[in-house]
Amino acid sequence: MQQHRQFEFFASEYLKQNGFQTEVTPAVADWGVDVFATKDGKRYVVQAKMYGDCRTQVNRQMMMELFGVMHYFDCQGAIMIYNGSITEDAKNVAEKLGIQLIYLELPKPANGFSYNETDVFATIWNDIRQLKGKVINKTPDAYYKIEDVTDGDISYRNKNNKRHRESSDLFRRIVSYIVKHGMIRQSQFRGEFNTYSSAFITAILAQTSQLQVTKNPFIIRFRPTKTANPSES
Numbered sequence: 001m002q003q004h005r006q007f008e009f010f011a012s013e014y015l016k017q018n019g020f021q022t023e024v025t026p027a028v029a030d031w032g033v034d035v036f037a038t039k040d041g042k043r044y045v046v047q048a049k050m051y052g053d054c055r056t057q058v059n060r061q062m063m064m065e066l067f068g069v070m071h072y073f074d075c076q077g078a079i080m081i082y083n084g085s086i087t088e089d090a091k092n093v094a095e096k097l098g099i100q101l102i103y104l105e106l107p108k109p110a111n112g113f114s115y116n117e118t119d120v121f122a123t124i125w126n127d128i129r130q131l132k133g134k135v136i137n138k139t140p141d142a143y144y145k146i147e148d149v150t151d152g153d154i155s156y157r158n159k160n161n162k163r164h165r166e167s168s169d170l171f172r173r174i175v176s177y178i179v180k181h182g183m184i185r186q187s188q189f190r191g192e193f194n195t196y197s198s199a200f201i202t203a204i205l206a207q208t209s210q211l212q213v214t215k216n217p218f219i220i221r222f223r224p225t226k227t228a229n230p231s232e233s
Contacts, residue, residue, distance in 0.1 A: 005181075009221070011035060014102075015046070020044075031072070033069055044075055044079050045075050047069075048081045048082070051082065060093040062090065063080065063090050063093040066078050066080060067099060080099055081102045081104050128171070134146050136203050138199060143158070183219055184220050210222060
């Protein structure tokens with residue numbers, strides 16, 4: 001279930017990279033919609049089917065149901081994003097109903113990366129260990145000097161030379177949240193984790209090989225790998 005949820009977030013990210021504005025629906029009670037997407041004034045319902053190599057295929061019933069959901073939510077288009085196989089009659093129904101089909105591979109683990117929370121954190125914390133002794137620039141006049149990184153915490157000084165320390169457990173809980181939800185906004189740190197060090201944490205996670213940070217608003221998510229080009233039927 002967790003990896004299926006990640007696929008929904010990666011599908012949303014793929015659409016964003018192709019000019020859509022997106023909204024991922026809740027994990028439960030989504031009424032058959034994984035993502036709402038908008039582009040050029042047109043609103044779409046999106047389903048993300050992650051079947052991979054299993055025997056389940058995207059079929060014509062799924063297309064008919066998606067078409068019905070599109071009308072229920074008064075949308076103007078429907079998109080089926082999948083990474084497994086699809087039946088020929090499903091393609092025919094999609095073509096007749098005007099449903100866009102996109103084949104999209106879930107990014108594969110790179111450099112030993114795993115979606116297992118323990119493995120993910122171990123990889124990310126190992127990257128953070130390499131920052132010891134380095135200066136991380138936030139802005140031209142603001143920076144963090146990393147003094148030490150141990151199993152238990154990371155200590156640093158800011159531009160005022162004031163010493164601070166953040167626990168590795170805080171980073172672990174944030175990484176766990178990203179694994180489960182696919183992303184986290186910097187603005188969530190205070191409410192979710194009771195920390196005022198959101199800018200520092202974001203700057204540190206941006207230095208890791210598995211995470212990336214986008215701005216306005218600041219969002220931390222896994223780095224997507226190159227995906228297949230969209231195909232329509």
